[in-house]
Amino acid sequence: MLVQGMGLPKEDWLRAELGGLLHDIGKIGVPDAILRKPAKLTEEEWVEMRRHPGLGCTILSGIPALAAACDIVRSHHERWDGGGYPDRLSGEAIPPHARVFALVDTYDAMTSDRPYRKGLSHSAAVEVIRAEAGRQFDPQVVDAFLAVPEAQWRSVARLFTDHGTAAVG
Numbered sequence: 001m002l003v004q005g006m007g008l009p010k011e012d013w014l015r016a017e018l019g020g021l022l023h024d025i026g027k028i029g030v031p032d033a034i035l036r037k038p039a040k041l042t043e044e045e046w047v048e049m050r051r052h053p054g055l056g057c058t059i060l061s062g063i064p065a066l067a068a069a070c071d072i073v074r075s076h077h078e079r080w081d082g083g084g085y086p087d088r089l090s091g092e093a094i095p096p097h098a099r100v101f102a103l104v105d106t107y108d109a110m111t112s113d114r115p116y117r118k119g120l121s122h123s124a125a126v127e128v129i130r131a132e133a134g135r136q137f138d139p140q141v142v143d144a145f146l147a148v149p150e151a152q153w154r155s156v157a158r159l160f161t162d163h164g165t166a167a168v169g
């Protein structure tokens with residue numbers, strides 16, 4: 001939805017879809033004790049967790065049919081203001097598909113229940129996203145996100161929950 005709304009070329013839509021589906025593949029290299037921890041991570045555990053985007057990109061770069069998704073996998077935790085990881089990219093240096101996916105992934109994380117907290121409502125998540133425009137998120141991506149009706153976001157979430165799997169994120 002957002003890739004289209006941002007005007008990214010149609011030939012790039014598959015790359016965005018693959019990147020979204022594979023964005024956390026690098027977590028295969030993160031210990032289960034960290035991934036499944038029901039409490040806040042320690043700084044040492046965060047160091048391990050922050051390795052997953054680079055590891056994921058390394059995995060995909062060896063598979064020609066999936067290598068195009070590497071920009072999302074590597075850069076989905078970068079922030080517009082440069083405070084993200086793994087490369088501390090900022091602004092337009094962050095690949096466009098990664099900027100789009102970063103917002104969608106964050107929305108999903110905020111609105112999904114976790115073992116340690118209940119998910120936020122759509123309206124509460126939207127307020128956080130608005131507040132983070134220009135800091136965490138590309139302001140243009142935020143505008144495109146806000147142009148999508150809440151009902152469409154709910155229908156996307158149902159695609160995952162109706163199949164008995166956790167939502168992407």
